[in-house]
Amino acid sequence: MTASAPDTVCPAPPGTPPPPGALHRFGRWCARRARRVIVAWLLVLVAAFAADRAWGGAYEDEFSLPGTTAQEGADLLREHGSDLEGVGAQIVLRADGPLAAHRAAIDDAMGELANLPDVLTVAGPLGTPGALSTDGTIGYATVRFAENPATFDRSYVDAVDTAVAELRADDVTVEYGGTLGQLARPEAAHGLSEVIGLATAVIVLLIGFGSTAAAGLPLVTAVVGLLGGLSVLGLIAAAFTFGSAAPTLATMMGLGVGLDYALFLTTRHRGLLASGVPPEEAAGRTLATSGRAVLVAAATVAMALAGLYASGVAFIGTLGLAAAITVLVAALASLTLTPALLGLLGRRIDRWSVRRPVAESEGADDTWRRWAATVGRRPWLFLTAGLLILGVLSVPLASMRIGHIDAGASPAGYTERQAYDLISDGFGPGTNGPLTVVVAPAGSGKDTDRVAADVRESLQRTPGVASVTRPAYTPDRALLTATVVPHHGPQDESTTQLVHRLEDEVLPKTLDGTGSRAYVTGTTAVHVAFRDVLVERLPWIVAVVVGAAFLLLLCVFRSLLVAVKAALLNLLSISAAYGVVVAVFQWGWGGRLFGVTESVPVESYVPMMMFAIVFGLSMDYEVFLLARIRETWLETGDNHESVAGGLAATARVISCAAIVMTSVFLAFLLSTNVVIKMLALGLGVSVVIDATVVRLLLVPATMYLFGRANWWLPRWLDRLLPRLDPEGTTVRSGQESRA
The missing domain is CATH 3.30.70.100 (Alpha-Beta Plaits)
Structure with a gap:
């Protein structure tokens, strides 16, 4: 009896591709079981929406500032039962003659107001020192509420209207100021900004893809992800306090990145189909390559938003959390629903064409490759031009004044603005x-x-x-x-x-x-205290977000120069976006075009929010562009060809994605909230700057100039860093120069 030979593992023949990874297999599974995935998403969406309607929380602007004199003073008043406790709001009255002539109607109205739910005290204009103007025609009543009236149901305004109806019948003008005026704002046309953003996206995607089916797929994925993210946010809002701007900010971010992520995946998939890869295999490869880039990009954005907690102010941190929730849900929808829809459509993805469909592989060596070659011939010229553009746009940043926007900036027809103006006329601003x-x-x-x-x-x-x-x-x-x-x-x-x-x-x-x-x-x-705290802690936010993004890019691209360059260029891009915001809102250059009738300071939390969001979004495009450059570098070892090939392969889709995201952001300029307008303009401008000046000028110019040094990493650092490969490529020996 002879002993059997031990089992041996035969090495794979040279050139054999590595076995499919987890993302590759998952992408194929979603494509093969498309109906299951789609039904699962529909069930989850319906359940989340129903749960949000049943148990979802409300949004209100509440924050505390421990350690500040303003907070300590407020706490003392609350502790000692001052008549200044609660939340105060003014009801402003104006008559053609002395208000004292309407004493009976005023007294009745004050009594009716005192009987309303949640009202603690009412101080009328005739019995309160200083509450009547010198000529006696303008006065104000101060109503203190147990809770912030801005969070009440809108039906509460009807009750207030009823209480003061006799005054209005007596020819007395009645306007609501403060938080009561915020509650009485006209209801916005819900969904108008989203509809405009989606409509613009449809046009851009139809032009970009040439196919109705291909253009519709990113829209479906983005809308499903947005609805799911907002439902999750509503449920979390039942346990945590989110600011009133949270759902709008979350919508802007969720819709924008959802469209971008699905667009990148669809573009890569169609390129694989055009090269003859079967649909299910194409979906797997798409998830293994661009899907990894989506994971890294979403993680970068979420990380930047989470960095807002470094401010130490829960109000700011939760705004970042709200946006991060919709970003992560959008990424989840892109990585699951997109391959399922791609698998379901198969080769029918170019059905219902409006023109000859364009795939990723087409045009990669024409216009954009010629542009890349042009930049490569004169990198110093394009680097100087790009830096000059960003420098000019950043000039207004030096005069940025951070503060709080008051009711005087509200639309002229709003009752809070009318109350503000009456108070200013009668008593001084x-x-x-x-x-x-x-x-x-x-x-x-x-x-x-x-x-x-x-x-x-x-x-x-x-x-x-x-x-x-x-x-x-x-x-x-x-x-x-x-x-x-x-x-x-x-x-x-x-x-x-x-x-x-x-x-x-x-x-x-x-x-x-x-x-x-x-x-x-x-x-x-x-x-004022809130402003001071945020100004003091903004450098910490910058340090945390930039540091974390630097480490992430270092792990992904194994390059010191790439990570440093990305951080520095993104900082320049953000400075330029800040400059545009200051010029429009603070300097008043074109502010009236956006419905802002007077110069206003930059709202205290806008610079911090803009920094986290813009830095995260800039890293999105950085990851997608550099991933393709690195992929070519690992295949060829030729830096010049890698930069040209990466730019040619991604410029069209990045430009398309930037137009889509910009349209989503700028659509929110229709908001009547000046802070939302400020964020919308700042984010929209930042995307345009990033997708043009940074991606088409500065990134290729610097990478041409650095040459092979782009991919240098000390050996000791390479051993310490974990490997995060966004495109699923395998590092080949000899192709990355290390010390």
């Missing part, structure tokens, strides 16, 4: 943003009276102060409170300076040696 000074006296009796007198005298002498009320005790006589009216409106830079002057100089100097402490609080002071 500063009355729209009064400050509350809270004093915690150390003594009692005459000592406290002396402190109150000194505080009032110091406040009256302070430049920028229009008026000061006499300090009054809280019900438990533990605190003194006084109202300070600035000369200028809440969003004016002088008002911000006044808050800082009171906090840092006037009040500390007045109370020095008394043991008493003072705090400046109120809505305007809270917004």
